[in-house]
Amino acid sequence: MLxxxxxxxxxxxNISIKDVHDMYEYASTDKVGPLAGWAPHLNIHETIGVIxxxxxxxxxxxxxxxxxxxxxxxxxxxxxxxxxxxANFKAEMGYALNPAYWGMGIVPEAATALLHWGFKELNxxxxxxxxxxxxxxSERVCQKLGLKLEGIIRNGYMRYDGKIFDEKKYSITDIExxxxxxxxxxx
Ligand SMILES: CC(C)(COP(=O)(O)OP(=O)(O)OC[C@H]1O[C@@H](n2cnc3c(N)ncnc32)[C@H](O)[C@@H]1OP(=O)(O)O)[C@@H](O)C(=O)NCCC(=O)NCCS
Numbered sequence: 001m002l003x004x005x006x007x008x009x010x011x012x013x014n015i016s017i018k019d020v021h022d023m024y025e026y027a028s029t030d031k032v033g034p035l036a037g038w039a040p041h042l043n044i045h046e047t048i049g050v051i052x053x054x055x056x057x058x059x060x061x062x063x064x065x066x067x068x069x070x071x072x073x074x075x076x077x078x079x080x081x082x083x084x085x086x087a088n089f090k091a092e093m094g095y096a097l098n099p100a101y102w103g104m105g106i107v108p109e110a111a112t113a114l115l116h117w118g119f120k121e122l123n124x125x126x127x128x129x130x131x132x133x134x135x136x137x138s139e140r141v142c143q144k145l146g147l148k149l150e151g152i153i154r155n156g157y158m159r160y161d162g163k164i165f166d167e168k169k170y171s172i173t174d175i176e177x178x179x180x181x182x183x184x185x186x187x
Contacts (some may be wrong), residue, residue: 026098060069090126142170
């Protein structure tokens, strides 16, 4: 199971079947999934299946997808995760947010908390974020977090619909993290 992580406006927690309608609200639109590499959900049963899969993954590995929820009303407005994880080494971060909440710094706030978790609790040495080359919104999140652009992976990703994208790879190391966010040892 995942820990519960609290930030100023948010609670990051295990996803629940009770979140199904909140998740379907944004997962069914064509504004979110296609930018993150997954197809919009066609019906609520698909969302139920995705939530079950996320729960099983978190239960089995202790890692997986957090629900991003608003402290004020427990509404689930997105997801954030560390995946492709190698213990004490590295992981990739992914996120998606309901468009009604875009532009409020919600994901940077949640992602900062996951950087703390990843580097301080999971002892990672590197966290990376890969995004489609023209995903400016996600690129801004990387920049706000202090990640560095490492390069472009040409034709690096084939989406569910067969479309092939160049990807940008951003990353942050443990040493950079402790320099930006506060010392562990002498960073
Ligand atoms: C990427 C994403 C998670 C950013 O979350 P967020 O909490 O809105 O992040 P921010 O508030 O920091 O906004 C990031 C940028 O999005 C852009 N943005 C803000 N509001 C927007 C809106 N309503 N429509 C389009 N873009 C908008 C701005 O350029 C902003 O940067 P700025 O603060 O320098 O102006 C969100 O846009 C999203 O869910 N996108 C679809 C899924 C996705 O791309 N996932 C990442 C895959 S790598």
